[in-house]
Amino acid sequence: MTDVTEILTEAPSGFEERSAEQLRDHAALALTRARERSTALTDAVDDEDLVRQHSKLMSPLVWDLAHIGSQEELWLVRDVGGREPLRPDIDDLYDAFQHPRADRPSLPLLGPAEARQYVGEVRAKAFEVLEKAPLSGRRLTEAAFAFGMITQHEQQHDETMLATHQLRRGEPVLHAPAAPGRRTGSLPEEVLVPGGPFLMGTSVEPWALDNERPAHEVDVPAFFIDTTPVTNGQYFEFLDAGGYDQRRWWSDAGWEYRTAHDITAPRFWRREPGGWWRTRFGVHEPVPADQPVVHVSFYEAEAYARWAGKRLPTEAEWEKAARWDPATGQSRRYPWGNEDPKPEHANLGQVHLSPAAAGAYPAGASALGVHQLIGDVWEWTSSDFAGYPGFAAFPYREYSEVFFGPEYKVLRGGSFGTDAAAIRGTFRNWDYPIRRQIFSGFRCARDAEGV
Template identity: 60%
Template sequence: MTATDPAPDRTDPAEITALRRRLAAELAAARARTRALTHDVFAPGDPDMTRQHSPLMSPFHWDVAHIANMEDFWLVRRGSPTSEITEGVREDVDGLYDAFTNPRAGRTQLPLLDPAEARVYGDRVRERALEHLEAGAFDERRTLVGGFLFSMIVQHEQQHVETMLATHQLRAGAPVLHADPPPPAVVPGLAGTEVFHPGATFPMGTSDEPAALDNEKPAHPVTVADFWLDAAPVTNAEYARFVDDGGYSRRELWSEAGWEHIRAEGWTAPMTWEREDGRWYRTSFGVREEIPADQPVLHVCFHEAAAYAAWAGKRLPTEAEWEFAARYDHATGTTRRFPWGDEDPTPERANLDQRHLQPAPVGAYPAGASPLGVHQLVGDVWEWCDSGFSGYPGFEPFPYKEYSEVFFGGDFRMLRGSSFGVGTPNARTTFRNWDLPIRRQIFSGFRCARDA
């Protein structure tokens, strides 16, 4: 069983057992990642657990308890084998951990659970959730068919794990996170090359993957014209040439909003970049190092990506073009789950699950390339697309409007492809991420496109 296999036959005990085991393993993996970023690296009472490291981010102990509260709300209270809503573990803290009523910048002012209490809360919730999972809550309710509710909570925790990883990047002080370096490039010469994509009509989105979230549905026909797409994400070396060519001082390369923002913020390079003795350096999770020339550029906002594309005589891909490149197989006229086929991501195919804490050099994952030869579409960096956020034709909010619908029509821009901080259960090629075009604390990069 994989995270996106069709829903099992709920009358087949073997299928139900396999589903339970997979979901339990995914819940455990997500929780292990949460602890690896919090209690495993901070001693009891360490102020870094409760400090606000950036007004853009939550304190770590808020995230820990919010993850527990979301699981409490959906799995403990609404995931039982019966159709009844059951009593939660800590319903008294719901108001403290509502992300919509408590903006991030003010969360340290709330009477939050302390780090030890937050962890105990999460452990108690998980025990109750696993009891519901073992009881086999896979009836005809839409939230439970195919284990959707449990998959949704896995994905929610994995999303917060990536958010906490971004908080670690903004945190000052000595390094506390460590990981093996990424693999080296084995396909030379990819940077700056392009791949031609003949246009076609393809089914964008999905209608039959149990783990898919509401904004990924339903599958619907989209026609894409011929276009060229970069074979790899734009690298640090390529982006440095843009910076060194005065990219941040050339008004003609920037949109009005982008120009106003970089001038107001005083940006002259990507986040954490510093120039010394003619060389560029970055700070990565507390480690200052010379920027690896062949890695995808990281921590750039949409406006920076669009300005680079203009400088290069190109543009950013649309969201439809990106998914077309990641899923469509021209040889068969069908879509795949991933660029390489239908098999799940593996360490040989994509840089995920914070295994390396940085992008890999372009050309490091030939096993993950698309049939046309586009590399690293999954993992490494989120890729900005020049599309706004809206529902697909036939969209229905599920299981609550606040997941997607309330964000439609704003100033958001789409990000596709996952980053090195994304958990494998979230790394679908139909998964849609979005953020404001000024955000760059996220693990974002880009690749360029151009009309054929």
């Protein structure tokens, strides 16, 4: 009998077959798509809104815009291209580690017009570099990694800016078609994930970031996981049962946070005659029962899971449910397979401005039949953020390593505000367990004793 550990493999990325020119075209398209989104998010409001801080949790939109340009200049223009600095005088202003978000409005930031001019000049230089840079010989440039890293950085800030828009007061300025409804028949409440080893992380995905590496074998006992993320309708039941008022469902830290801040429902929700309503990008509307719950903290997710007689999945459980194909022993790039995300697979890229209904993307289900693991809502896991065995910081410690530790919980899967260029089955997000302004939801798991 063949030992399953001998056939565990990782799906190829597809980059191996691309020529240098194809890589350049791919990188240029990815950079362009990211800039189009940044432009749309900042052009949607006037200059007064761009420089205003809509929440102390967030930077002014104009800071995010110039920061995007600053990072692009540092890595693509100066490092990869070896070009002279355009604006060395602003390096410190846009160093995220030097200035907390709450303090950024008091800095001498570039104004809207100057910021737009700066990022445009940087992009022109970056494209010049892309045309000539060898895409081999350095780890930073192999398979156009630096350009992929900067694309992902910009898309991550675009999602941050989208979260700022959600915190903004005033008339709606962002518009998108409604997210799709359910496209499946009845689904089982949960799916059994058999016990055994699988390959977690990646060593072959060219644009994977340092905390996703290296691929390593993890043995996961059998468990059940929810087929879809927890929906608003399911969360209504927790609220109606007095879940926020009963200490027994909450951890010590969670209860302290809930009571200190008088949290009684997901952020942006309000109880009105006839039911629950929410504010979504300036639109006041009834909370749709069939969509995944969003804007909940880790502590709220943890309390719901305990009330439901379950728990949050570990990060390894989440990834096994998403990537492992029992028929081949291979870890897929995405739940549905190895091809890049398409619109039928997942709710990504700000195409819609809310999660889609549970069961809306049957084509995106995993090999085991777990739905909507990519897109819709970031999913809290029970795991602290830490490096994998053999982790090596690259290309700088501040991307991942400085955040390792029990202060941060891992989120997986991306949201409706995450771009396809910035998500995959191995991608890891992390945040403080109190965070609610992010597009965060969850699904539950439970042990499968004796299976």
